[in-house]
Amino acid sequence: MLSFLGRRLLATLPVLLIVSVLVFGILRLTPGDPAAVLAGDAATNEQIAQIRSGLGLDRSIPEQFAIWFGRLLVGDLGQSFYYKTDVSTLIAQRLEPTLSLALLTIVIAVAVAVPLGVLAAWRFGGWLDRALMAFSVLGFSVPVFVLAYVLIWLVSLKLGWLPVQGYKRLADGAGPWLVHLILPAVTLSIIYIALIARVTRASVLDTLGEDYIRTARAKGLPEKAVLVRHALANAAVPIATVVGIGIALLIGGVVVTESVYAIPGLGRLTVDAVLARDFPTIQGLILLFSFVYVLINLLVDLSYVFFDPRIRY
Helix, strand or coil, X not given: CHHHHHHHHHHXXXXXXXXXXXXXXXXXXXXXXXXXXXXXXXXXXXXXXXXXXXXXXXXXXXXXXXXXXXXHHCCCCCECCCCCCEHHHHHHHHHHHHHHHHHHXXXXXXXHHHHHHHHHHHCCCCHHHHHHHHHHHHHHHCCHHHHHHHHHHHHHHHCCCCCCCCCCCHHHCHHHHHHHHHHHHHHHHHHHHHHHHHHHHHHHHHHCCCHHHHHHHHCXXXXXXXXXXXXXXXXXXXXXXXXXXXXXXXXXXXXXXXXXXXXXXXXXXXXXXXXXXXXHHHHHHHHXXXXXXXXXXXXXXXXXXXXXXXXXX
């Protein structure tokens, strides 16, 4: 186990290196000049050139990369062009809203999707099964931003149950924190409920046809015990895989959701950095997202051992 963990952790290093090179190169090759954005429309060419020199953009691309990568090796993500502060500080300031939204989204998705998938498999061909399949298609088809605006119109504007936008930090109280997060989390969780419930249904449905399920029922075990302790437990590996994929896909969903609901998290920071052509901030965020993606895949692989003792690395 420890050797497997060590190999996987070492394998993340070349992945992050390749990501850093690609991101750095693509940003420099795309149209747009950060100096021109910072200088404004009324700036002269001399003023733009002065800003470029101050930012180090007048150097060659290999020289810029060597400077940036050298700082990265000692944990320095650089300074934001737009915010004039360290990128690591910006990320730390915006981390709580994104973590809160992502964790609440996953909790809602798993708490709703897994029971729905088990029940749909148990009542295969029934109305619940058909309703779940229809919901899965609908959940995958409707874009997140469309669903967000529909829920804002219905829940916030028409019914007045929840705030339209904004975020309250956990330090301000658990109540306001949760009230401002419920609607964004429900919006973002819809697609993951559809995904996880469908995979859970398929996995449990396959498991229910196994001999040990018939044996458990023949012994007179309650149906709840058969579904949870035998069917769901043995179908946990594909469910854990799709939950891990869902967490990784949250990166894209968070960007859209935070923009719609005006949540000051990493997703909103990403949008603002792209619009401002803030190279250091974009590079730091993409490296962070890449590391989280690799880490989640590693944790999912490790979870297989606990869900299925037959698996050994």
